[in-house]
Amino acid sequence: MTEQLNSFFAAMSDPTRRAVIERLANGPASVSExxxxxxxxxxxxxxxxxxxxxxxxxxxxxxxxxxSCHLAYEPLIEAQGWLAWQRHLWERRPEAAPL
Structure with missing residues (x-):
């Protein structure tokens, strides 16, 4: 896993930070907002x-x-790609249950 992915998942581990990301998905916002x-x-x-x-x-x-803050999508796209790759690996396992 790359350092960027490690930083991404560490940042996403907190509910306050996830709430900020959810808000910024709607567009830029000031720090006060x-x-x-x-x-x-x-x-x-x-x-x-x-x-x-x-x-x-x-x-x-x-x-x-x-x-003002806004989302940078590159880390989100990288994490999504890593998760998709992991899901592909898990689904190929014989004991994997269908999702």
Whole structure:
């Protein structure tokens, strides 16, 4: 597994980060908008965004005082490809149950 895949799956292990990704699937959003539904301090939330950015899943752009975030699809596509490959291997096993 590549380092990018390792970072992707580590980032996806947290429900807050998954919620951010689900929101960004609808389009870009400001950090304030992303933070609003989460009952945590802004510095804590920013650490979650930092994990997503380090994994390459989220990119941010600062314009003036507003930082906007958007999804970067490359890591999602790589993870999807890896999961599809794994599923193919599992389904070829004689003892595999149909999905």
């Amino acid at each position: 992303l933070h609003a539904p989460h009952a945590m301090a802004l510095p804590t939330f920013m650490r979650h965004l930092g994990v997503l950015e380090k994994a390459g899943i989220v990119r941010s752009i600062k314009k003036g005082r507003v930082r």
